[in-house]
Amino acid sequence: MLPKNAFRNSQKSSGLADLFSLSDQANTISFSGGYPDAALFPKKELQKAFQKRLTTAAPDLFQYRSVLGDLNLRQKLANYAQSLQIECSTEQIMFTQGGQQAIKLLASLFLNAGDGLAVEGPTYVGAIAAFNEYQPTYYEIPMEADGMNLDVLEEQLQTNQIKLIYTIPNFQNPTGYCMSIAKRKRLAQLAADYNALVIEDDPYRELRYAGQAMPPIKAFDKTGNVALIGSFSKILSPALRTGWVIAKRSIINDLANLRLAFDCQSPNVVLEAIDQYLTDNSLTDHIQQLRRSYQQKLATMLACLQKYLPDECHFSKPQGGFFVWVTLPAGLDAQKLLQLSKKVTFLPGSSMFVNSHEENHLRLNFTGVSLDEIQYGCQELGNLMRTALLTVQN
Amino acid sequence: MLPKNAFRNSQKSSGLADLFSLSDQANTISFSGGYPDAALFPKKELQKAFQKRLTTAAPDLFQYRSVLGDLNLRQKLANYAQSLQIECSTEQIMFTQGGQQAIKLLASLFLNAGDGLAVEGPTYVGAIAAFNEYQPTYYEIPMEADGMNLDVLEEQLQTNQIKLIYTIPNFQNPTGYCMSIAKRKRLAQLAADYNALVIEDDPYRELRYAGQAMPPIKAFDKTGNVALIGSFSKILSPALRTGWVIAKRSIINDLANLRLAFDCQSPNVVLEAIDQYLTDNSLTDHIQQLRRSYQQKLATMLACLQKYLPDECHFSKPQGGFFVWVTLPAGLDAQKLLQLSKKVTFLPGSSMFVNSHEENHLRLNFTGVSLDEIQYGCQELGNLMRTALLTVQN
Structure with missing residues (x-):
């Protein structure tokens, strides 16, 4: 017999594993992943x-090197951070x-079992999976259209x-909402006042398809x-x-120090190749191309949801990012809806709430699917919801 | 103010960080790293x-893909494992x-705080650093020239x-010792009898410079x-x-499932490049070249230690791997010796014991240094030890 898993690993699956397995199903349109x-x-x-x-690389390309990562690439990132009004030296950066x-x-650095951790409700399922190992005490802060409720x-x-x-201040995963500038300022101040650390997770910042960019919370951090x-995953390649x-x-x-363990x-070769890419190409131009394509996909998805979803369903109208957040009438369970769905997959929202586990939401990704798939998938979703509504009403 | 680190991270440094910082000191001969x-x-x-x-790669080279890693490379590794008498399918492998x-x-999968974990005394300092996060109860099992003491x-x-x-059954880090076949068999049986899992860490298997290879413990595991x-770090490139x-x-x-978090x-690109390397080249031939070079370095180090070290000092005589283990007379402290040393660095052994923290050992690496450095460094070490012995005796 094998030894037993640690108590915290006794559950067989995480929301994250569901996400990847749903994304890989054949013969279905997948709105469930977070794929570029x-x-x-x-x-x-x-x-x-x-x-x-x-x-052209130095002889030590294949040798152990700095745990922080390639210095030239850190310098480029420090310049970018400074352009966002963040004071940043190369020693304040580690690539991960x-x-x-x-x-x-x-x-891993901060959390003892039971330590307090505030997260948005809903939030990124992969962050919950990462945090769970440390068995924090979760505080679920309601998400609003202009960011988390800071009064709560x-x-x-x-x-x-x-x-x-x-x-996640920009195009939050899963809602697509952005935090207002006023809230960003206040959140930085709250962290300072209460000796807390804000983890500002910002993978979607550059993927804005409308409206004005806002400074990061870190820019207000004194x-x-x-x-x-941040990450190159969504703007260059996740692999x-x-x-x-x-x-x-x-x-x-x-x-x-932790990273070593x-x-x-x-x-090295990956970091140096990215450094070379940034030297020889305009990442801004590439991102512009992503924006054009994703803007069209988002517009198509919003139009199709408007057209096909029953009036009782609501959805967010993000200006960027990867996701649209759909809210079903109370009493409908997105997980059950998914089980009924044969042609389209999505991610039920309940596992994205650390405490309330609200069941009547679902997350739709629009970047990893084609315009045709968006069209057909939204139509299917609409049919599915209409059927479910009839069942509830009868 | 910042929140406090988790209790387990209140110490400022780990043995692993010392290792890397010692390896990077300029103007010294470094026996302290574990560099190829x-x-x-x-x-x-x-x-x-x-x-x-x-x-030539498939279009999804830059996309999210299997958490287990490239299937072709897993197939090659499964074949290699089978050649070592290990039953192994591609679904029993994950690249890390x-x-x-x-x-x-x-x-992370198995350890609750306080759970029992047996390790060799001494053992690999990076493993201790990895385990410490989970606050296990350590059992230090004495290391012998033919592997850990299985009676204890x-x-x-x-x-x-x-x-x-x-x-670490082959050319153990830090002692250089190998576990005998009889002990390998018995250890596999003990794990089965007592519902424990053996973590067999085997990065040095192929780096044998004399004597006969022995089957892995896993080959006796029913x-x-x-x-x-295993790892490509020591036989191909750590980077x-x-x-x-x-x-x-x-x-x-x-x-x-854990890995996702x-x-x-x-x-992908790294795994696929390794797969291509293995397709187009003979890794066995490359390893043969490593063996020739490292064999000479090891022979030089053993000869120099014999020549320069005072008779009161003892050292292991490994047949492979990266390290020689030196034992000073009781009462001498390798950490203090290091502080006195200006021209040569090494890794004091005390942090490699989870409980006993014996102070009179040091680990020497011979692969990352030149023959001249080995010669000169061992001479320096000998002088250093002679001086220290005189101080103790007076």
Whole structure:
């Protein structure tokens, strides 16, 4: 017999595993993943960047190197951060295996079992999976169209010891909502006032299809109480597994120390190839191309949802990102809807709430599907919801 | 103010961080790292492999993909495992970010705080760093020239709940010792009898410079109570960050589920490039070249230690791997010796013991240094030890 899993791993699956398995089902239209459009990867440019760097790289390309990651690439990122009004040196940056690893490492650095952790309700299911290992005490802060409800958060900060506040300020996963500038300022101040650390997870910042960009929360941080996570996954390629964390130097030092025990460092060749790509190409131009394509997909999805969904259903109208959030009339269960669905998959929202587990929401991805699939999938969804509504009403 | 680190992270540094910082000191000869010889990396072959695979790869090379890693590469590894008498399908393999991540994930899967974990005394400092996060109850099993003392282990298994047994059977880090075949068989049986899982960490298997290879513990495992970790780090390149774990399918499934929350998956391009390298080249031939070079370095180090070290000092005489283990006379402290040393660095052994913290040992690496450095460094070490002995005697 094998030893038993740790108590926290006694459940057989996480929401994250469901997400990947739903995304891989054949013969269905998948609104369930968080995949970029593979047709838009800058394949040739990345191929050239790898080839060029491999032939010109220093002899230590294949040797152990800095745990923080390639210095040239850190310098480029520091420049980008400064353009967002963030004070940032190369020693305040560590590259990670996707933004996911940055979440994991921050949780590992700060959380004892039972420590307070505030998250948006709903929030990113992968962050919940990363946090769960540390068995925090969760505070679910309601999500609003202009970001998390900071009055509720402040009440919780006043009455509870909360160490970490996890937020996705731009085109939040799963709602698509953005936090207002006023809330960003106030959140930075709250973190400083209550000795908490904001984990600002910002993978979708550059994927805005309408409206004005807003400064990151980190730009309002004067005390080091905000750690900013970013990633090349959504704007370049998720398979490069390259994200980053920008934080106060003492935090980066501690994270680097932890990182050695997790996986030592990122693969040099990947970081150097990205550095070469950024030297030889305009990432801004590439992102512009992504924006054009995703803007059209989002517009199509919103139009189709308007057309096909029963009036009793509501949905968010994001200006960027990857997701639309659909709310069914109370009493309908998105998980049951998914079980009835044969032609289209989506992600039921209940696992995205750490406490309330509201059942009448679902998350739709529009970037990883074609315009035709969006059209047909939304029609199917509409039929499915109409049937479900009839069943409830009868 | 920032929130406080989790209790377990209140110490400022780990042995692993010391290791990397010692390895990077300028103007010293470093015996302290665990670095392969950078001159021996098959750079051109790896460059070609990356280039070839990047130009011929499937369109999803840059997209999210299997958490287990490239199927072709898993098939090659399954064939290799079968050649070692291990029953192994592609679904019993997950590629990880170095062997380090495999250790971390296994610890994360099984360990509650306080759970029993048996390790060799001394053992790999990076494994201790990975385990510490889970606050296990450590059982330090004395290391002998033919592997860990299994009588002591069995006593501990009889009287305590021990979930995991961590061992490095070949050219152990730090002692260089190998576990005998008889002990390998018995350890597999003990794990089955006491419902424990053996974590068999085997990065040095192929780096044998004399004597006969022995089957892995996993080859004697009929019950799934052994998880085998391997790595390309020492035989190809550490900067590819590619290791693996081979285990019972249920364990791999659970590890894969956990992995999603750690960093989702390995970078496809790295795994595919390794697959291409293995298709176009003979890794066996490359390893033969490593063996010739490292054999000479090891022979030089052993001869120099014999020549320069005072008679009161003893050292292991390994037949492979990366390390020689030096034992000073009781009463001498390797940490203090290091502080006195200006021209040569090494890793004091005390942090490699989870409980006894014996102070009179040090670990020397011979692969990452030149023959001249070995010669001069050992001479320096000898002088240093002679001086220290005089101080103690006076």
